[in-house]
Amino acid sequence: MVALPLPPGSPDGLLYSADDRDFIVIEQRLAPIHQRQVALHEIGHFICDHEAAPVMTPEASRLLLPGLDPTLVHRVLGRDHSQSAAEREAEYIGSIIGQCISAWAEPRTWPVPQEAQELVARLTALEHPHTKGPR
Known part of the structure; x- marks a missing residue:
């Protein structure tokens, strides 16, 4: 898990799955409780094995981002960030995990x-x- 300043307009967090490990990147300027929920939300995507939606064709990805594997671009940038069933499911799973591992507040x-x-x-x-x- 890594906290970084993400560009304006980007999601508050993202799950990056490489061949041998997975990474969660979280916006470092979020309040700690919000960072925790974002991390748990991304863990929810991981647990549910949600697929990313296509952002661009592999050919377009190679042309625009030649240094990146098109599969990587798809996994990182391709998830639908709307109120899709996958987003709701990830949020629900993250909330359940949060309730099981600790209280959100005193x-x-x-x-x-x-x-x-x-x-x-x-x-x-x-x-x-x-x-x-x-x-």
Whole structure:
């Protein structure tokens, strides 16, 4: 994983798959929590083995970028950055991984007035069925 200043208009992160290893490049000027989500999103693309959409033909790639392998250009630049199913899936997978490996922020608690404690306990049980009572 590498944090670099990416050009204006480029995605906040990208997954680059070489023959023998994979790289995730993240915009270094993002807030740390945003960098984490971008990294997890790119890991989601990796896990789901999403294919990049064609950006240009291999011939055009060789002509315009002669020093780069056309397959590399396709993998790095070709993914659809819209709200496609693959993008939604990568975001979902990244969010699930993030929830499993750590909390996004310090847990916060608020005092619950005595008259609201029963309601809070019931609502908390709906949100976290494995937890009993207010947190």
